[in-house]
Amino acid sequence: RIYAGDLLGNLWIFDVSRSSTDNWAVAGSGEPLFQAGASQPITIKPEIAKHPSTNDISGNNEDNNEPNVLVFFGTGQYLTDADETTTTTQAFYGVWDRGDLGRTRGNLQQQMLEEGFNDEVLTDNPVDWTTQYGWYLNLPDEGERVVVDATLRGGVVFFNSLVPGAIASGCS
Secondary structure, three states: OEEEEOOOOEEEEEEOOOOOHHHOEEOOOOOOOEEOOOOOOEOOOOEEEEOOOOOOOOOOEOOEOOOOEEEEEEOEOOOOHHHHHOOOOOEEEEEEEOOOOOEOHHHOEEEOEEEOOOOEEEOOOOOOOOOOOEEEEEOOOOOOEOOOOOEEEOOEEEOOOEOOHHHHHOOO
């Protein structure tokens, strides 16, 4: 499986498990795995990991549509001059690909940044993996976005966010 986002906020799966390239296709019925919405473009490479809370599933092949993969990605773009002043709220997502398509934020558990002793602290709202497909975190600053690939190390996903200069300082 190959995961890729688009500028309309869709996270797509391309199934390349079949031996013939003639049978490679968008997984499912042409519907994306996840839809963040047109105001949340996905411009970075998704990071993936095996889902930790379930048993391994025997691979992703023609007879098995349950890949058991967590896909991590942020939203936002910084590609054109117009992006310099875009202030739409962006987010970072952890979405479970277990073979179901068409998931939205309504299928995820929201996480938030709360004021801590010296800094902001990320909530740890539990995800009910029997009914939910992951989590999301809205980025707190106006115009903040994720435009650099995330990294997964030791079960922790690291990502950087950017607030363009014109938004952050009023200067360009």
